[in-house]
């Protein structure tokens with residue numbers, strides 16, 4: 001490759017896991033580095049300031065990776081700057097793509113979250129019943145400010161146009177390698193799509209009954225992972241452990257089922273699915289033998305929308 | 320005093336914020352380190368089945384990839400009133416130690432060493448992973464990353480996912496370790512031990528042999544005198560996965576011990592109107608405010624705190640390094656915060672040795688990885704995260720659905736000491752209203768040793784906590800704003 | 805608020821409830837004008853997405869009508885429908901939508917009178933609980 005690919009990375013309201021997935025490329029990372037010119041990597045890796053990014057010409061960066069959901073105004077601002085400066089903008093990881101686990105915060109109001117954090121928790125010592133204030137004066141002379149705590153979490157595409165989505169919490173580092181290679185070689189799908197192998201977790205799962213010459217039967221029990229060990233090599237869903245493998249992109253290589261743990265959908269929805277949770281509801285409920293079983297599923301919202309609540313049709317708790 | 324610059328306060332809101340107030344003569348009157356974000360995990364965990372919590376809370380931080388996961392499951396054990404089976408306990412401990420290796424390595428090479436390689440007061444243009452790879456050369460960079468990757472591989476092998484692992488269960492572990500896996504891990508542990516030795520050597524070469532750096536490391540500017548807390552075994556040696564919390568005072572005298580729910584007798588968290596992060600203190604001492612020194616109620620956690628709170632390490636190579644460190648300072652506890660990096664390197668080696676010990680134990684492949692569970696109610700889990708003591712506390716209904724959750728993360732414990740450290744550095748470097756960009760770096764150095772993990776409290780990776788410094792004159796007018804992002 | 809009229813969407817199975825509605829019409833059993841019927845080939849074809857889309861686009865109540873157990877033309881469609889419906893209803897309830905806003909009933913082609921009665925009752929229920937909090941700007945806000 002003659003020219004280096006100009007890359008920008010921004011960690012927004014995420015956990016840093018999506019960054020670490022890149023670090024975990026390890027030796028491969030050192031190998032690809034010569035092909036990349038990292039023009040911006042905030043706030044973690046490179047010492048380039050926001051104002052430097054703002055000063056770059058529009059569309060001067062080849063690829064921008066944006067990880068984490070959007071909750072603060074600053075995050076929204078950088079999203080817009082990244083959009084302007086980058087030819088291609090990727091929602092990197094499930095937080096940016098759909099809101100991720102922090103998106104479950106959308107089930108609660110700011111008041112509820114405050115009440116838990118600053119009053120109800122066991123070790124909290126709050127004799128005067130105070131909460132953090134956007135403006136306050138300490139000891140009568142020090143005036144301090146805090147940003148507003150925003151009400152809701154949004155995925156990146158509710159703020160700016162997104163060219164590509166990549167699932168995973170975080171994307172597995174081997175898939176990160178594949179994705180970076182695809183970008184370097186310009187082998188990208190049509191804009192607006194997910195970068196994915198296109199297979200479901202079930203398709204790559206060794207437990208899949210189809211690969212064992214068996215069909216799927218109605219599910220006759222609802223089990224939690226604490227309810228005994230699953231049968232060796234058998235489909236978890238079939239046994240009643242509510243595995244979301246059928247509706248989830250399998251770019252991880254079915255990591256969770258490999259260790260006897262059901263998939264929770266971090267890979268993101270199969271192409272064409274608008275609302276992951278609703279599709280999961282449809283698939284899981286339809287595979288149950290009877291209605292009573294459906295009622296036994298604990299905390300359905302936090303199961304089916306574990307990674308995607310902010311991107312769902314309703315987006316958050318209504319009231 | 321003239322206002323030089325006023326930065327509009329819009330959108331400058333993420334991450335950390337330091338407010339410095341100057342007096343009439345332009346010297347530092349007071350300093351506040353503010354954390355400006357809150358995500359509400361304690362709230363939205365409510366209503367989830369307890370066994371789903373470990374993989375969920377893991378996303379509090381992707382750098383601390385195994386710690387919230389392990390800690391919440393220890394709490395889940397307690398909720399069900401069970402001990403994990405001996406095999407499950409070994410597997411958990413192995414995974415946690417592998418995590419220590421890769422995490423301490425990432426922190427030291429991405430954050431600790433560049434400070435010294437580039438020079439603590441130099442502007443840190445290359446103080447990052449990419450810069451370091453360039454500085455040490457691709458081959459060395461590759462070597463370190465390869466050896467570090469050995470640890471990542473172990474995590475994936477046993478825990479399912481290398482980041483945000485999934486294989487833990489209340490009372491156990493979801494999969495057995497095969498004999499092939501055990502052998503492979505044993506092989507990989509050699510790489511990890513070499514990494515530990517190499518890392519200590521780099522520290523000695525770069526820091527210990529440089530008089531200027533040693534002056535800085537042992538001097539008074541970067542020094543915070545407070546109490547320390549860490550987990551120890553029955554011989555008072557440093558532990559990560561399980562043991563007793565030991566608290567020592569500023570002189571190193573033991574002032575308390577607790578396990579499980581006992582944390583409520585020792586720790587209280589003060590709500591502050593000016594930060595989203597609460598400020599914990601030692602309850603029996605009582606809230607003494609944001610000051611250090613003998614008698615303070617503030618305490619520290621993390622690598623140096625653990626070493627200070629213990630009497631030694633439980634592996635031979637690490638013990639040797641431990642003795643060397645305290646001999647160098649000639650005192651214990653060590654209050655010099657730059658020694659955090661040294662302690663981190665010692666722990667890296669310790670964790671690598673422990674991975675080897677655990678993988679040498681053939682019984683780790685035995686099939687008893689699940690314990691029978693009792694009726695769920697309430698429980699506390701405590702572990703040592705790389706950055707310090709981590710506490711998860713849950714109450715569930717009789718179906719194991721979470722009703723209440725309380726989490727105290729490492730960075731929160733250190734909130735007080737960080738404030739003190741930053742204030743001390745600011746007082747030292749800002750004189751007579753003289754403020755320039757270089758100040759920012761010197762102040763940064765004051766909090767960097769704590770490795771304000773960042774994601775746990777504010778979501779950023781080791782390397783740069785994005786922080787804004789606002790300096791106010793004696794009339795409370797904004798005088799200058801500095802930012803590193 | 806006094807002039808507020810609910811907007812009710814009814815997904816009616818072509819083989820039963822839809823014909824029930826027809827029958828109600830031809831027998832002149834009155835049912836409320838707030839009802840908008842959408843014909844579907846089977847209650848099993850009503851995806852959870854349809855119901856939520858209706859709520860999001862301004863419906864104050866959503867009704868699904870299918871064939872009595874055992875009568876579904878596609879054998880299993882109505883069983884599938886009720887399982888999905890129960891699960892969806894639980895989810896919607898946790899998300900702050902009143903459970904009474906969504907309803908599923910089996911109404912056959914010969915139950916014209918019952919169709920009219922059930923519709924009148926559903927209309928009353930929705931009037932009692934008031935407008936859908938999701939709002940009518942189609943934005944969920």
Ligand code: SF4
Pocket residue numbers: 013014015016017018067068093094095096100101168169170171378381482
């Ligand atoms: S997708 Fe997962 S790993 Fe990535 S930032 Fe979000 S929580 Fe972290």
Ligand code: SF4
Pocket residue numbers: 201202203205206207208209234235236237238243244245246254257262263
């Ligand atoms: S449902 Fe889960 S366990 Fe079953 S085949 Fe799919 S991914 Fe594998």
Ligand code: SF4
Pocket residue numbers: 168169201248249250252253254255256257262263264265266267268480
């Ligand atoms: S199996 Fe599912 S939850 Fe697990 S890593 Fe893959 S996509 Fe994510």
Ligand code: FES
Pocket residue numbers: 817818819820845846847848869870871875876877878879881882
């Ligand atoms: S045909 Fe009427 S419900 Fe299936």
